[in-house]
Amino acid sequence: KAGVTQTPRYLIKTRGQQVTLSCSPISGHRSVSWYQQTPGQGLQFLFEYFSETQRNKGNFPGRFSGRQFSNSRSEMNVSTLELGDSALYLCASSLRGLYNEQFFGPGTRLTVL
Amino acid sequence: AQTVTQSQPEMSVQEAETVTLSCTYDTSESDYYLFWYKQPPSRQMILVIRQEAYKQQNATENRFSVNFQKAAKSFSLKISDSQLGDAAMYFCAYKATQGGSEKLVFGKGMKLTVNP
Numbered sequence: 001k002a003g004v005t006q007t008p009r010y011l012i013k014t015r016g017q018q019v020t021l022s023c024s025p026i027s028g029h030r031s032v033s034w035y036q037q038t039p040g041q042g043l044q045f046l047f048e049y050f051s052e053t054q055r056n057k058g059n060f061p062g063r064f065s066g067r068q069f070s071n072s073r074s075e076m077n078v079s080t081l082e083l084g085d086s087a088l089y090l091c092a093s094s095l096r097g098l099y100n101e102q103f104f105g106p107g108t109r110l111t112v113l
Numbered sequence: 114a115q116t117v118t119q120s121q122p123e124m125s126v127q128e129a130e131t132v133t134l135s136c137t138y139d140t141s142e143s144d145y146y147l148f149w150y151k152q153p154p155s156r157q158m159i160l161v162i163r164q165e166a167y168k169q170q171n172a173t174e175n176r177f178s179v180n181f182q183k184a185a186k187s188f189s190l191k192i193s194d195s196q197l198g199d200a201a202m203y204f205c206a207y208k209a210t211q212g213g214s215e216k217l218v219f220g221k222g223m224k225l226t227v228n229p
Contacts, residue, residue, distance in 0.1 A: 042219055042220070048216075098215050099208050104159070
């Protein structure tokens with residue numbers, strides 16, 4: 001089976017812009033979750049989608065949003081970018097949820113200037 | 114607050130030796146899941162081992178085993194016969210439930226160096 005893929009791999013944006021990141025899960029996986037990884041804060045859970053519905057959400061502001069499509073592919077959107085949003089954004093998929101093994105993608109490296 | 118603490122930011126081990134990575138967590142739940150994930154340099158994060166809190170038996174996966182002490186809220190990872198490919202960042206994680214919402218809480222990670 002193909003692994004989790006994320007596009008784009010690298011992105012440079014300026015403050016105030018918005019960005020959309022994409023994640024394609026492993027075939028058959030219905031749960032997709034998103035994480036922000038920074039040197040200072042480490043790995044932080046953003047949200048989880050299951051069957052096109054946001055099932056769980058971390059402690060991030062409303063500028064961070066996402067969605068999931070009927071084929072389980074997911075997108076994450078960040079509006080009004082701030083310098084502190086610079087991070088590696090990881091997506092993970094699993095069969096049924098957060099208690100299952102998470103299969104991570106390679107990440108999207110976002111730099112906000 | 115539900116937190117995961119990895120007190121050692123870095124460790125090193127000689128090839129073929131054994132090393133133990135520590136992890137403690139804070140929770141009021143009785144049933145939960147614990148994980149160790151490995152993130153090799155420039156490679157994707159992968160699951161090393163998973164433990165269900167209601168199972169008293171410690172999980173093992175080949176050279177990897179855990180010492181799960183539920184009362185002490187401790188979840189350490191033992192790597193036996195260390196190999197060069199074990200060099201990576203290791204993250205301890207806990208599936209938390211709060212107010213009906215779930216999330217994965219990760220420790221800050223620990224960088225393991227394996228010396229030949």
